[in-house]
Amino acid sequence: MRVDKYLWCVRYYKTRNMVTEACKKNHITVNGQVAKPSKEVFPTDKVTFRKDQITYSITVLDIPQNRVGAKLVDIYRKDDTSPELFAHLELLKLSKEHYRKTGTGRPTKKDRRDLDELDFGSEENQ
Known part of the structure; x- marks a missing residue:
């Protein structure tokens, strides 16, 4: 799945266009490399992105079919962001x-x- 679609599906961004803009500004990395919106993500990939003055770090656990409810987000990602x-x-x-x-x-x-x-x-x- 594309990184822009993944971050939209797990509800970190409200629209895919917002994810695309973040990618263009080099705010999103996948496994330590700056990612374009079309970069594919797979389970066990580490995605790091900066949003609202916080650098989030998540691990992809599974790929959702489409946008999921807020209660189901934890099935598809593990949040490694420090408290x-x-x-x-x-x-x-x-x-x-x-x-x-x-x-x-x-x-x-x-x-x-x-x-x-x-x-x-x-x-x-x-």
Whole structure:
């Protein structure tokens, strides 16, 4: 099966076109070699790809006939991605929320003035 179809079938990408774009950007490797979308994958192949700031590493266990449900994905692949990478992504998300809550929009003029007062207050104390 083609690598683009395989990654689409095991639900790592929403469309095959997204997989093709990732291949063109050299984000996908099969057994350590950069893969084109038409590269064939077989059981026991190691597929590595970068998506959402995480480098996933999976082992192909079996080839699905077509796109499978989310509960059946583990039959066709073994995920070798380290859990530390997912923890690091969570820390990145939390650090972004620390500065400004999601959905609050752009800072208002009052927010900017409050921030300016905080900055000036720290300089005067030094």
